Amino acid sequence: MSLSKKSKKFYIIFIILIIVVIVFIIFKNKNTDSYPMDTVASVVKTDTKIVDKVAENTNTTKSIASYKIDKYFNVVPTDPNGNKKVVLLTIDDGPSNQSENLMAILAKHNVKAIFFINGMHDKDYKGVIKKEFDAGHAIGSHTWSHQNLNKIKESVALKEIDSNSKLIKEITGSNPIFFRSPFGVSSTFSREYLKKQNMISMNWSGSTKDWEKSARDQKVFINNVIKDLHPGTTILMHEHQWDTDNLDALLTEIEK
Numbered sequence: 650m651s652l653s654k655k656s657k658k659f660y661i662i663f664i665i666l667i668i669v670v671i672v673f674i675i676f677k678n679k680n681t682d683s684y685p686m687d688t689v690a691s692v693v694k695t696d697t698k699i700v701d702k703v704a705e706n707t708n709t710t711k712s713i714a715s716y717k718i719d720k721y722f723n724v725v726p727t728d729p730n731g732n733k734k735v736v737l738l739t740i741d742d743g744p745s746n747q748s749e750n751l752m753a754i755l756a757k758h759n760v761k762a763i764f765f766i767n768g769m770h771d772k773d774y775k776g777v778i779k780k781e782f783d784a785g786h787a788i789g790s791h792t793w794s795h796q797n798l799n800k801i802k803e804s805v806a807l808k809e810i811d812s813n814s815k816l817i818k819e820i821t822g823s824n825p826i827f828f829r830s831p832f833g834v835s836s837t838f839s840r841e842y843l844k845k846q847n848m849i850s851m852n853w854s855g856s857t858k859d860w861e862k863s864a865r866d867q868k869v870f871i872n873n874v875i876k877d878l879h880p881g882t883t884i885l886m887h888e889h890q891w892d893t894d895n896l897d898a899l900l901t902e903i904e905k
């Protein structure tokens with residue numbers, strides 16, 4: 650049974666609501682308008698179709714705020730006077746032996762994230778995706794086995810996407826809303842197929858650059874994020890040991 654348009658919209662609103670504004674981090678002493686959009690664009694790598702899904706969120710205690718993900722993969726309030734002091738944290742390539750450690754650090758900071766998972770890891774880390782979901786994090790799809798969608802046949806790409814959605818639905822009860830292409834590389838087929846599935850293709854607008862060896866150093870890891878940080882940054886990180894080692898300090902720095 651497919652969800653009605655209204656309930657689908659509500660679901661998207663609800664999910665982003667939970668992620669975004671609970672993830673919100675206040676830039677206490679900054680003028681948040683001091684980052685022009687072209688600065689934002691310069692740090693974006695994207696070949697995916699522009700998404701502009703509207704979503705709402707609440708900080709759970711006060712007002713309801715409405716957010717959308719703009720074409721630069723930043724989270725922005727739909728109300729021009731809305732709170733721009735938010736970031737979106739996304740963690741790719743799990744589940745892994747780091748997932749639970751990462752979750753503990755997120756809990757310490759009262760931060761929710763999107764975990765973009767690869768279904769192939771589920772057999773090695775049974776129950777971890779469910780724990781992430783139960784802790785209030787969103788489960789996004791990163792395909793089943795992390796292949797470059799631009800280098801595989803359409804039939805294989807279809808399977809990569811569908812198998813992962815099926816697993817996520819089994820665990821969470823719903824199809825994933827968020828999708829991130831492995832290596833940030835999509836194809837015409839994947840873009841069109843994801844659109845038909847009502848999934849949101851996500852890239853990022855800020856990054857720990859944790860794939861670079863230099864980012865294992867905490868100062869570099871943090872600076873990679875902070876130097877490009879702007880209101881609404883969608884931050885990319887993975888489940889490496891050094892992400893776990895540096896996440897607590899990174900969140901503390903962003904909170905400042």
Ligand SMILES: [Zn+2]
Pocket residue numbers: 741742791795831832
């Ligand atoms: Zn990945």
